[in-house]
Amino acid sequence: xxxxxxxxxxxxxxxxxxxxxxxxxxxxxxxxxxxxxxxxxxxxxxxxxxxxxxxxxxxxxxxxxxxxxxxxxxxxxxxxxxxxxxxxxxxxxxxxxxxxxxxxxxxxxxxxxxxxxxxxxxxxxxxxxxxxxxxxxxxxxxxxxxxxxxxxxxxxxxxxxxxxxxxxxxxxxxxxxxxxxxxxxxxxxxxxxxxxxxxxxxxxxxxxxxxxxxxxxxxxxxxxxxxxxxxxxxxxxxxxxxxxxxxxxxxxxxxxxxxxxxxxxxxxxxxxxxxxxxxxxxxxxxxxxxxxxxxxxxxxxxxxxxxxxxxxxxxxxxxxxxxxxxxxxxxxxxxxxxxxxxxxxxxxxxxxxxxxxxxxxxxxxxxxxxxxxxxxxxxxxxxxxxxxxxxxxxxxxxxxxxxxxxxxxxxxxxxxxxxxxxxxxxxxxxxxxxxxxxxxxxxxxxxxxxxxxxxxxxxxxxxxxxxxxxxxxxxxxxxxxxxxxxxxxxxxxxxxxxxxxxxxxx
Numbered sequence: 257x258x259x260x261x262x263x264x265x266x267x268x269x270x271x272x273x274x275x276x277x278x279x280x281x282x283x284x285x286x287x288x289x290x291x292x293x294x295x296x297x298x299x300x301x302x303x304x305x306x307x308x309x310x311x312x313x314x315x316x317x318x319x320x321x322x323x324x325x326x327x328x329x330x331x332x333x334x335x336x337x338x339x340x341x342x343x344x345x346x347x348x349x350x351x352x353x354x355x356x357x358x359x360x361x362x363x364x365x366x367x368x369x370x371x372x373x374x375x376x377x378x379x380x381x382x383x384x385x386x387x388x389x390x391x392x393x394x395x396x397x398x399x400x401x402x403x404x405x406x407x408x409x410x411x412x413x414x415x416x417x418x419x420x421x422x423x424x425x426x427x428x429x430x431x432x433x434x435x436x437x438x439x440x441x442x443x444x445x446x447x448x449x450x451x452x453x454x455x456x457x458x459x460x461x462x463x464x465x466x467x468x469x470x471x472x473x474x475x476x477x478x479x480x481x482x483x484x485x486x487x488x489x490x491x492x493x494x495x496x497x498x499x500x501x502x503x504x505x506x507x508x509x510x511x512x513x514x515x516x517x518x519x520x521x522x523x524x525x526x527x528x529x530x531x532x533x534x535x536x537x538x539x540x541x542x543x544x545x546x547x548x549x550x551x552x553x554x555x556x557x558x559x560x561x562x563x564x565x566x567x568x569x570x571x572x573x574x575x576x577x578x579x580x581x582x583x584x585x586x587x588x589x590x591x592x593x594x595x596x597x598x599x600x601x602x603x604x605x606x607x608x609x610x611x612x613x614x615x616x617x618x619x620x621x622x623x624x625x626x627x628x629x630x631x632x633x634x635x636x637x638x639x640x641x642x643x644x645x646x647x648x649x650x651x652x653x654x655x656x657x658x659x660x661x662x663x664x665x666x667x668x669x670x671x672x673x674x675x676x677x678x679x680x681x682x683x684x685x686x687x688x689x690x691x692x693x694x695x696x697x698x699x700x701x702x703x704x705x706x707x708x709x710x711x712x713x714x715x716x717x718x719x720x721x722x723x724x725x726x727x728x729x730x731x732x733x734x735x736x737x738x739x740x741x742x743x744x745x746x747x748x749x750x751x752x753x754x755x756x757x758x759x760x761x762x
Contacts, residue, residue: 282535282542282553287510289656294665301667302651308637311627318703318762319500319621320654320666328622333388333499333704333711337618339662344618351615354608355381359567361442362592371594371603373568374445375438375581377404381559381612384495384566388619389711391495393453393472393721403721404566405437405451405474406491407484408687423534423541426551426690430488432481434580436565437490445591449479451492458682460731463746469731471682472722481585489694491685492720493548499704500670501546501555502617506654506663507674509543515649515673526646526736528675531691531698536560536573545674548719549689550698556613563604570595570602571609577602618662621703624669626761635758638751642743647699647736649673671702671762680734683718695735706760726756 290298305312317323322337336348357369358379364370378384384391384402391402408427411417419425429435433448441447451474458469474490518529531544536557544550552558560573568579570593577595581588594603604612626632639645648671658664676696684695692698697719705726709715715725723729733741744752 280540280542282509282540283513283532284508285510285513287508287655289508294656298653302653304640304645304650308633308640310633314667315669316624316627317667318624318669319503320668322503322618322620322662322666323623324620325623328625328707328710330387330711332622332707333497333619335620335622337502337620337662340618340660344614344662347611347614348618351611351613354611355385355615357381359569359594362594364594367594367596368599369594371569371577373440373442373579374588374591375448375579375585376440376442376568377401377436377438377566378440379567381562381567384562385498386495387711388498390497390708390714390716391721392712392714392716393492393494394451395714395716400439400451403451403492403494404439405476406493406687406689407433407435407437407488408491408689409485409487409489410688420688420690423532423690426533427688429582430485432582432584433484433488434582434585436580437476438568438580442591445588446480448481450477452477453492461745462749462752464749467731469728470722470724472720489685489687491687494716494719494721496548496700497704497708498616498619500621500668500701501619502660502663503621503654503666503668504545504670504674504701505555505617506658506666507545507652507668508655511652512543512545512674516675524646525739526643526677528647528673528677528699528736529691529696531676533690544690545698548697548700549692550674550676551689551692555616556609559612559616560609569604571604572600572602572606573609575602617660621668622707624761625706626757629757629761631754631757632761633758634751635754635756638744638747638755639758642747642755643740645671646740647673647675647677648702649699669703669762672699675699677737678735679737682734683732685719702759702762704762706762726759727752730755 321339324335326335359372360370361372362370378401393403394400407430411420439447454473455470458471460467516530518527520527531550532541533544533553535542542553544553546552546558560571563569563571564574564576565580570577577593578589599605650671651669654663654666656665676692678695679697686694717723717729730744
């Protein structure tokens with residue numbers, strides 16, 4: 257375990273000893289869910305392979321027993337976990353209905369669906385998470401529904417820095433436009449403005465050719481509420497795929513923390529660090545594992561934040577009926593909301609949150625394809641030899657004590673360590689989010705990445721979709737990923753193609 261994680265746990269243990277309280281379960285550094293025999297099995301099976309002559313055992317079932325083996329088509333990311341019960345399948349379908357639910361402005365005759373906005377980016381969860389898959393930048397004049405701008409500035413005063421250090425806040429929003437730039441508004445109101453993207457050419461030398469990446473430049477136009485604070489940074493985000501989230505939630509924190517090495521004590525150039533956040537409800541410190549900067553510890557919290565920020569819907573977890581309207585946007589906060597007392601104190605009460613959370617926890621990972629293909633196996637070897645597996649760690653075994661049997665003790669292949677890594681200035685957004693600096697991003701899982709075009713009709717990758725294909729996504733890696741990127745660029749064309757073919761099989 258890395259020094260930062262170790263120091264944090266040591267501090268927590270010291271505090272716990274003095275107060276008589278236990279270390280928060282979300283930061284446990286040992287797997288108490290396994291007996292010695294199970295631990296030995298887990299350690300053996302998650303060990304990185306050294307044999308690339310054939311596929312590994314269970315490699316095809318990358319989502320464990322819940323892996324979807326249904327026909328690969330546009331709905332490949334929308335299937336339920338194969339190992340949930342018949343009754344749970346009904347709950348999943350109800351959750352799908354809530355995920356697709358179109359919210360309307362208040363007041364409305366459709367009382368169970370009103371409360372939209374007043375400012376928003378989308379009317380439904382599915383509007384952003386298209387086919388439960390990957391969002392994209394607004395190419396060719398298409399809408400920006402599946403991409404938005406996060407707004408924040410760096411902590412300046414001692415009080416602000418202390419609030420971040422104590423993890424009371426992740427960062428500080430724009431004083432007028434809040435934490436998210438919202439281009440849409442309810443009837444009779446106006447949106448905050450428009451996101452503007454321009455591109456510059458960024459030349460790259462490969463072993464046998466020259467190519468060029470596109471470097472995006474972001475700005476805003478048609479501001480509806482006056483100037484934006486000049487210290488506010490713009491961080492573009494496309495929506496990530498929804499598959500396998502429930503399995504990620506059940507990776508034991510000890511297995512993630514064990515790979516943290518923020519000071520690069522082993523000298524391998526990789527210095528991943530954990531994102532430590534506070535749980536909304538308990539207030540306890542825990543491990544962040546969801547979102548581009550690992551700022552959410554659970555699927556429910558991530559969902560509640562999205563309801564408030566993306567759609568302007570209040571939940572028991574984030575009871576802000578006005579969504580992201582700032583205190584300066586007084587007219588926005590005074591608009592009618594959609595709370596129906598007979599249904600609860602928020603616009604999306606617990607039954608809705610429970611259904612959306614269950615749905616999000618049980619979207620299945622599709623089965624691998626072509627795992628025995630010689631080119632795929634060669635590409636897998638190139639992936640390992642380039643050092644990609646140092647951050648995109650192939651395998652984990654989920655907790656034996658997971659609350660749902662479907663996620664218990666599953667061998668899964670997400671290809672991520674779920675830690676924060678410095679990816680260099682070119683990918684940096686200048687925006688701190690809790691423990692993540694402007695250059696740091698959570699390693700995104702790679703499972704399902706090869707089906708992006710099938711499901712979403714595009715091949716735009718990275719946090720802002722700047723990469724137009726998988727090769728470009730690799731070539732954008734800097735910082736801790738620079739050495740692996742350089743090894744990829746130095747490969748002969750056939751080996752680069754093989755590595756991409758491996759990624760396409762995931």
